[in-house]
Amino acid sequence: MNKRIGKQTVKIASNPRIIATMSTVGPKEGEGPLKDYFDVIMKDDMFNQDSYEKAESAMLYTTITECIKKAKLTEKDIDFLCCGDLLNQTISSSFAARNIDIPYIGLYGACSTMTESLSVGSMLMDGNFGKYIIVGTSSHFSSAERQFRFPLEYGSQRAPTAQWTVTGSGAMILGKEGNFPYVTHVTIGKVKDYGIKDANNMGASMVPAAVSTIYQHFKDTGRKPEDYDLIATGDLGKVGRELVEKLLLEYGYNMKGIYVDCGEIIYDNEKQETGSGGSGCGCSAVVDCGYIYKNMLNGTLKRVLLVSTGALMSTTSSQQGESIPGIAHAVSIEY
Missing domain, CATH: 3.40.47.40 (Stage V sporulation protein AD)
Incomplete structure (x- = not known):
């Protein structure tokens, strides 16, 4: 059966369910208009680590593992982890994955990585390659500033069109059954x-x-x-x-x-x-x-x-x- 419709779209016939999600954000995001919708708001953006990069990876690891717990599953139940981030060689994701006992597919789509990983995970589910798949991503204001712009100590002036990199991580678990989106x-x-x-x-x-x-x-x-x-x-x-x-x-x-x-x-x-x-x-x-x-x-x-x-x-x-x-x-x- 051809599941392609039109030029770029795939119809996901099996309708994988998003059975659980987890969201973790930094203090600034926790002060914003959507603060009541986030699962965890960090007290500080270091996340008890000694570098911003380590903090981002720890935040992602925690988000993934807590999402699995929320779904009442274990790491052994999950068939694939589809994940990525902004840092060189996607170190936030791969360093988090080394402590997670799940086959890992590293992805890079820059800030599009959430729907990229959800797309890949959904197609894997639709191909019947897994019963449960977890997808996710992360970013951190300070690690992104250090890599892509200027060190924070530099104190550079920001342009009106500039944007503030969100310190946050999200994960979703896809399953085959249940009354879920x-x-x-x-x-x-x-x-x-x-x-x-x-x-x-x-x-x-x-x-x-x-x-x-x-x-x-x-x-x-x-x-x-x-x-x-x-x-x-x-x-x-x-x-x-x-x-x-x-x-x-x-x-x-x-x-x-x-x-x-x-x-x-x-x-x-x-x-x-x-x-x-x-x-x-x-x-x-x-x-x-x-x-x-x-x-x-x-x-x-x-x-x-x-x-x-x-x-x-x-x-x-x-x-x-x-x-x-x-x-x-x-x-x-x-x-």
Whole structure:
């Protein structure tokens, strides 16, 4: 049976259930508008470790293991761990995985990694390659700043278009049975690059990929914005969200009242001085695993399209004057 529909979308016929989620955030995220939806709010962003990188890996490890406990499962019950992060060689994920007794598939989609891992996990489930699969990702403000921008000690001034990397980690467990939200479609994105080189305007660099994936999802499935209760991009921030709305309207899709960006809603941007909003793998991860999932469980949301977005840059490519390619993957979830 051909499970492909249209050009880029896969119909997940077996409808894998998201039987449990876990979200862990840092103190700043715990002061934002969505604080009541997160499972764990850290008291400090060091997480009892002696480096930010170790803190991020420990946060991800804790999120994964606590998610397994929440589902009343053990590591032996899980067939695959699909995970990734922002750091070089995805060290947050691989260092967390070395302490977890589960076969590991390391993924890198920059900030799109939450829906990338959910897409891969859902297709593995649909192929009947596992009974339970856990997917997840993480990011940390201080580890990302150190790798991609400036050391915190430098005290550099932030541009109005800049975004604040979310300190957070999210995980989901996919299973075959139970009354839980379930995955129906996966739309795998294409890499898009419109020549933006400003690392302080990552939202704009990811907009072409977000628009491309959402547009293709609509074309492939025959759906329209109004068929969803919520469409959420990952971390475009205020600047990127406005551009997506404008560009999709030119294609005839009115997103007003249905569309939000996780990076824009996770912080109170004015009070918390987060510029255009949040970013990082953890941004869409904790909003999806916390705010969105819990609103599906309580019946507020019945059909949601998650579209995590990523900027596929590196410190080396930026130093060589390269532009910033973007990617976005979409997952349709219903309950």
